[in-house]
Amino acid sequence: MDNYQEKYTLESVDYGSQLRGKSFVTSIGFSAWHWHYEYELMLVLKGKVTLRSEKWTGSVTEGNLVLVNSKELHSIVGGNEVNLCGFVQLSPDLFRSGTEDKRQFRFFLNSMNQDEQPEEGIVSIRNHVSRILMCTLIEKEQTAYRLRGEMYSLVADLVEGADYDILMRRQKEETGSEELLDMIDYIRRHVAEDHLSVxxxxxxxxxxxxxxxxxKAGLGMSVRDFIEEMRVQQARKLLRTTDHDMPFIIDACGFGSEKTFYRAFQKLTGQTPLSYRKSDGGNTGHAEVRGYLDYERYEALDLLKGFLS
Incomplete structure (x- = not known):
């Protein structure tokens, strides 16, 4: 296993009865840095979120689609603006021709980046993602057949239309700079220290x-911003899993003052520390990864229909 995968949370994807894939709609609060074996397509239905990954960092706005590759370290932040996002997670097995096929696709698909859009446009892929999400929301027995067909069609469109590299073995580009990963691990272990960047x-x-x-080159953000994010991540964990008071948490996470702590926490999570603790962190799933918030199912269906019209 790659070194960074031992240090960050693996999000286990439960396919349930679906075909080597999973789809769901949610509102995003704040997710920790994590990775999974599945390819993940994120379609923003409403508002905007910030995606941070090894390959790209930036805002993803309404109607736009981004693909996160298998085993790619990433985090998603919702901020203060109301958002609604759809996710389709696809097993790497769907892209292989058989058990002996050891290829791994590394896609370049991001409708926010002109250089990572298919030559024939993003519409066909977005339509497949929208239909998959609608099947998930409708929850009728008959939609299982449609869901299966749409997933296979999505895989075909990705392979035929999107740009990608094929990796036959581990390459350094998959994980980025080893030195950067060592630096990230150092920050994780010394998050409470003053003057951490020094x-x-x-x-x-x-x-x-x-x-x-x-x-900036590896994560698309400054070292100071990354340290702040890691400190907020540690504060979220302490708020959720302990009864420690705010002064203890502020000190344990390396924040210099109460004002700095509250400003950083609200900027990244959209909540005050107290409201976050009362809501149990807004988590409905994997405790270390997800920051899912409630949403209206019928609103999501209406938005998805709009993308197909």
Whole structure:
């Protein structure tokens, strides 16, 4: 297993009765950095979210679609704006011709990035994703057949229309810089320390400008922003799993003041620490990964129909 996969949360995808894939609609609050074996297509139905991954970081707005590759480290942040997102997760087995097929596809599909759009456009792929999500929301026995057909059609469209590389063995590009991953692990282990970016630069023998370029190139964000996000992630865990008071949590997570803590927490989660604790973190699933919020099913259906019209 790749080194970074031992340090970050693996989200286990339960396919249930579906065909080597899973689809669902939810409103996103804040998800921790995580990875899964499945390919994940995210369609924003309403509002916008921020996707952070090894390959790309940026806002994904209404009607846009992004594919996160198998085993790609990523995080999703909803922020203060109301959002609604649809997800389709596909097993790598769906892209293989048989048990002896060891190929791994690495797709480049992002409707927010002009360089990662299929030549024939994103409409066909988005239509398949929309129909899959509608089948999931309708929950009728007859839709199981439609769901199966749409998933196979989606896989075919991805292979025929999207840009991709085929990997036959582990390549360094899959995980990014090993040094960056070591830096991330150092931050995780020393998140409570003061002046953490200075300590990090000293530990790895680099200047702060080099640190900035390394994190900006690898994660699309500055080292200071990443440290803040990791501190908020640790605070979320303590709020959810302990009875510690706010001063203890502020100190344990390395925030210099109560004001800094509240500002950072609300910016990244859209909630105050107290409301987050009372709502049990808004989690309905994997405790370390998901920050799912409630939504109206009929609103989601209406939005999906709009994408198909």
């Amino acid at each position: 300590l990090l630069a000293h530990e790895f023998g680099v200047g702060e400008k080099t640190l900035y370029r390394c994190f």
